[in-house]
Amino acid sequence: MPRKTTIIGILGILLYIVGCYDGLLVAPADRFMGDIQRIMYVHVPCAWNTLVCFTISLVAALGWLLSGARARAEGRAWKWDELLEATTEIGVVLGAFLVVQGMLWAKPTWGVYWTWDPRLTTVAVMELMFVAVLALRGFVDEPVRRATWSAVVTLVAYVNVPLVYFSVKWWASLHQVQSSPSTVDPAMVLPLRINAFAVLFMSIGLMGLRTQLARRQRQALLGESDSDSTASSGGAA
Amino acid sequence: MTGVMQGHFDTVLWVYGLTTAGLLGYFATLLLRLRASKAPTSGQTRVSAQNPEKTS
Amino acid sequence: MKSQRIFAIGAIVVAIGGIAWIALGNLGENLVYYWTPAELHQNAAKAAGATVRLGGMVKTGSIVQGTPLTFEVTDGTDTVKVSTSEIPPAMFREGIGVVVEGTVAADGSFQSKRLMVKHDNEYRAPKDGKMPDEKAMFGTLDDAATTAATP
Structure with a gap:
């Protein structure tokens, strides 16, 4: 029996094929930007899901920090740390795609690859701070300390997420404000929606694999390789 | 100077291609890392044993 | 464990305060x-x-x-x-x-x-x-x- 996340991930891949086909070949080109606007159908889903991933990281960080002594002793709290490691890494990967896509879109439309406008600046800071979370995890070997430290740094790094979202509303920027269905042609909304769910579902599939990897690596570190079940492990060391 | 952009479909294909390649590449490294993390004695049964409680 | 939770709540307060400060305060004007x-x-x-x-x-x-x-x-x-x-x-x-x-x-x-x-x-x-x-x-x-x- 494949896991639920694997099934969702496969569904995401299928949706992504449909969404990219629709975005590349079916949806109309923009009246001013022409074909280059089709980048939106991968750029915006990556943006949304980067923020979704980091939001799950925040929930996981809170889950770990607020977990009781018993949940930790019984090893039930580790799922939060595994989730944090998974969603932070996937968010950073999607964030890297986001920046590259944005730069390739910006050069022909805005005229520059990069400019320090509020949106681009806040995205860069957010990305770097979550990279710092991953770097911190690489430096700390003791699992409990690693979980606590990375959870606290995640709380601080998360401040950037609302800043990224509201940057275009709060400050004058070169980047346009968020689109809504009323500002986007219905024929363009469809591939945007399909790919938003496609990237979300693919991310969930990757989360399933990444949490599994995080669990195995922690268990190898704690020398619990004989038992893969979390119920009796974790606090043993 | 019409104010309307022409062409650039090749750039679009590059962006879609890079994004897809990036997703596939990350997926592949994840599978490799998972395989490397497997203990030599472990088999499929061990992996499936943890399925019921797996949530995400 | 208890001190850790206080630490966590402190971090949340600092984070929320930071957002509010940037949203409402002077930093927005400087940016x-x-x-x-x-x-x-x-x-x-x-x-x-x-x-x-x-x-x-x-x-x-x-x-x-x-x-x-x-x-x-x-x-x-x-x-x-x-x-x-x-x-x-x-x-x-x-x-x-x-x-x-x-x-x-x-x-x-x-x-x-x-x-x-x-x-x-x-x-x-x-x-x-x-x-x-x-x-x-x-x-x-x-x-x-x-x-x-x-x-």
Whole structure:
């Protein structure tokens, strides 16, 4: 029996094929930007899901920090740390795609690859701070300390997420404000929606694999390789 | 100077291609890392044993 | 464990406070990516000799082709004359939002070294046939400029 996340991930891949086909070949080109606007159908889903991933990281960080002594002793709290490691890494990967896509879109439309406008600046800071979370995890070997430290740094790094979202509303920027269905042609909304769910579902599939990897690596570190079940492990060391 | 952009479909294909390649590449490294993390004695049964409680 | 939870709650308070401070406080005012023509005139002393960014709409009928290319940037009330030797992006046209980077010359005109075109959040198929009216294009400016444009 494949896991639920694997099934969702496969569904995401299928949706992504449909969404990219629709975005590349079916949806109309923009009246001013022409074909280059089709980048939106991968750029915006990556943006949304980067923020979704980091939001799950925040929930996981809170889950770990607020977990009781018993949940930790019984090893039930580790799922939060595994989730944090998974969603932070996937968010950073999607964030890297986001920046590259944005730069390739910006050069022909805005005229520059990069400019320090509020949106681009806040995205860069957010990305770097979550990279710092991953770097911190690489430096700390003791699992409990690693979980606590990375959870606290995640709380601080998360401040950037609302800043990224509201940057275009709060400050004058070169980047346009968020689109809504009323500002986007219905024929363009469809591939945007399909790919938003496609990237979300693919991310969930990757989360399933990444949490599994995080669990195995922690268990190898704690020398619990004989038992893969979390119920009796974790606090043993 | 019409104010309307022409062409650039090749750039679009590059962006879609890079994004897809990036997703596939990350997926592949994840599978490799998972395989490397497997203990030599472990088999499929061990992996499936943890399925019921797996949530995400 | 208890001290850790207090630590966590402290971190949350600091984080929320940080957002509020940036949203409501002075940092937002300092984070200025560009000035509108009116703001550029207000800050003329600060702008002198420095590299600044000016944002606004390209005034209808103000584009004069040639080397340098000249046009006027407006926020609905004030207007600044801009000249640039750069080739503008393809989207450059009358009524579109632009951000120019450069210096203010002695005669008050703006010498742009970098011309960036601002897109709004409207995505439409070309068969609509309708060009966006200028008032709607002002929506790509910040709120202050928008209210100034529609008294």
